[in-house]
Amino acid sequence: MKNKKRPSLFYVLPQILLDIFCVYFSYYITMVIRISDRGETVQTRLAYMEAFHTIIPWSLLVCVIIFAVFRFYRVIWQFASVDELLRLVLGVTTACIVVTMMGYSLLGENRFPNSVYLAAWLLSMALICACRLVFRMAHNAKRKGKQNISDDEKTRVMVVGAGEMGSVVIREMQNAPESRAIPVCAIDDDRSKKGSRIHGVKVVGGRESIPRMVVRYDIDQILLAIPSVKNSEKQDILSICAKTGCQLKTVPSVYEMMEQGENATSYPIRDIDILDLLGRDEVHLNVEEISGYLAGKTVLVTGGGGSIGSELCRQIALFHPKKLIIFDIYENNAYDVQNELLMRHKNLNLEVLIGSVRDKLRVEHVFEVCRPDVVFHAAAHKHVPLMELSPGEAVKNNVFGTLNVAQAADKFGTRRMVLISTDKAVNPTNVMGATKRICELIIQYYSRRSTHTEYAAVRFGNVLGSNGSVIPLFKKQIASGGPVTITHPDIIRYFMTIPEAARLVIQAGGMAKGGEIFVLDMGKPVKILDLARNMIRLSGYEPDVDIQIKYIGLRPGEKLYEELLLDCEGTCEKTKHELIYIGNPIPFNEETFLQELEELRSYAGVDNVKMMGVIHQLVPTYSGHAEKNDALARDIAKQKEES
Numbered sequence: 001m002k003n004k005k006r007p008s009l010f011y012v013l014p015q016i017l018l019d020i021f022c023v024y025f026s027y028y029i030t031m032v033i034r035i036s037d038r039g040e041t042v043q044t045r046l047a048y049m050e051a052f053h054t055i056i057p058w059s060l061l062v063c064v065i066i067f068a069v070f071r072f073y074r075v076i077w078q079f080a081s082v083d084e085l086l087r088l089v090l091g092v093t094t095a096c097i098v099v100t101m102m103g104y105s106l107l108g109e110n111r112f113p114n115s116v117y118l119a120a121w122l123l124s125m126a127l128i129c130a131c132r133l134v135f136r137m138a139h140n141a142k143r144k145g146k147q148n149i150s151d152d153e154k155t156r157v158m159v160v161g162a163g164e165m166g167s168v169v170i171r172e173m174q175n176a177p178e179s180r181a182i183p184v185c186a187i188d189d190d191r192s193k194k195g196s197r198i199h200g201v202k203v204v205g206g207r208e209s210i211p212r213m214v215v216r217y218d219i220d221q222i223l224l225a226i227p228s229v230k231n232s233e234k235q236d237i238l239s240i241c242a243k244t245g246c247q248l249k250t251v252p253s254v255y256e257m258m259e260q261g262e263n264a265t266s267y268p269i270r271d272i273d274i275l276d277l278l279g280r281d282e283v284h285l286n287v288e289e290i291s292g293y294l295a296g297k298t299v300l301v302t303g304g305g306g307s308i309g310s311e312l313c314r315q316i317a318l319f320h321p322k323k324l325i326i327f328d329i330y331e332n333n334a335y336d337v338q339n340e341l342l343m344r345h346k347n348l349n350l351e352v353l354i355g356s357v358r359d360k361l362r363v364e365h366v367f368e369v370c371r372p373d374v375v376f377h378a379a380a381h382k383h384v385p386l387m388e389l390s391p392g393e394a395v396k397n398n399v400f401g402t403l404n405v406a407q408a409a410d411k412f413g414t415r416r417m418v419l420i421s422t423d424k425a426v427n428p429t430n431v432m433g434a435t436k437r438i439c440e441l442i443i444q445y446y447s448r449r450s451t452h453t454e455y456a457a458v459r460f461g462n463v464l465g466s467n468g469s470v471i472p473l474f475k476k477q478i479a480s481g482g483p484v485t486i487t488h489p490d491i492i493r494y495f496m497t498i499p500e501a502a503r504l505v506i507q508a509g510g511m512a513k514g515g516e517i518f519v520l521d522m523g524k525p526v527k528i529l530d531l532a533r534n535m536i537r538l539s540g541y542e543p544d545v546d547i548q549i550k551y552i553g554l555r556p557g558e559k560l561y562e563e564l565l566l567d568c569e570g571t572c573e574k575t576k577h578e579l580i581y582i583g584n585p586i587p588f589n590e591e592t593f594l595q596e597l598e599e600l601r602s603y604a605g606v607d608n609v610k611m612m613g614v615i616h617q618l619v620p621t622y623s624g625h626a627e628k629n630d631a632l633a634r635d636i637a638k639q640k641e642e643s
Contacts (some may be wrong), residue, residue: 096124
């Protein structure tokens, strides 16, 4: 966070002079009035006034010092809150008490009547507060005078949430001179708040009244100012708001603002997107457990430029590693992540290395030089239809990339390796899922043989907004006017946000003892058809009216639903984290495992039929036939037929 600007001397000096005048005037006028009412003799009056002029310079100096101690002059009063007002009252009271004590100790018989001290205290407080109120009113009047926005250009805003955050955003909208947003009404489910006002804005009812109030107050935009609300509640409110046709915006959650790092602004309002509609409650991490294995450690992230890998890097950076290493084959992504992290974290020791996990010599060289304590292995080919067309590449990158990293971790003394797996590894119907299942077996194999490296895998479903996911595709299709393409009307998927997945992977890594397959709680599955319709509505269109939805059939290797557990894995074992479980490991022939892998290596990209035969042997639950989908194999077969 950037340091807040302090008021300048030109701002402070007039306040000091005004405070001196207020205190002087308060004591002088109360003194004059008091001694006049008592009918004192001229001699007595002269004695009082002499005493007044003797002590008042010291009193004024003491008051200014006390006011400075209470930070009167470090507050920009046009933005002051109730806390600053209470501090002002306390500061004036303290100053007047000290002045009273000075009067009793220094003036002796000529001390002021007690009523003078009391009246001067009340008048001083009133005048000092009034001066600051006038200053604030003048500032607001000046600000409004600078606004040249016509009524037609103003955006009428309904604020959902009449709590502390609602109060903040309403005040910000009212105070920002360049703001076109005008808060018109507020919504809150707390019935006791109905009819009350926040900075002049009326609370008109609960969430059920949103559609009616949108019409009554001619609302253009709805702003959600409830960042701490549970996502189930948030989704219900958003579903109501989405039907109004208004533009939807929200104040981000605490986690979102934390992730902005040093560049975070106070309350960066953003548009509502599909992640808000489908997201879940914020993931709470055991910071102590995570810090224990990340803080002060050298951490390597393979595939650190990808969707999951880059988010892992963002989250890891928050735990102050000794060194963070990004290892990726694609330099453009790695470069972008590097710049982002260095902007957010000025003191981060970051190194970006280009290379492929397929290259065993390169991987070993990186491990030998960098000696990572912790490795997150996120590098992989993940696009199901594309891997069906090039199954050999899926095997080379996923299986043997993982094998290279696992062997290097064991060879060079890495303390912990965490594999990013997928629900597609469960009863796979595609070669991508089958290769990831083999990757899990590699982790289990080396966890039983390594004496110093703890291996673990984390299995979860689809990630919202990741490269190649349906959301970026749907956004492009909607922007181009449609149609939005869906493979099947009944297809469902488990979804998780990228930050949520990354946090849980890091948390699971902190729990690893060796050989676990952690399974993340994915919540309820989402119907892709509902996802498409919600995205169309959020874009301001009506599904099947403005934007058509088209069904194109299941793609190669795709199934209607995904599972998170194999039947033989049974039920999951609970962990101390409510969203993380451990699947029971499945026995496999470890004696022949490496031999089978070498056989698989010899066929990869050379003989798809034999390669798939070995995969079926390694993964008995695999039901796909990628050898029939290989693009080049089909072309070769076609050329043979023609010749």
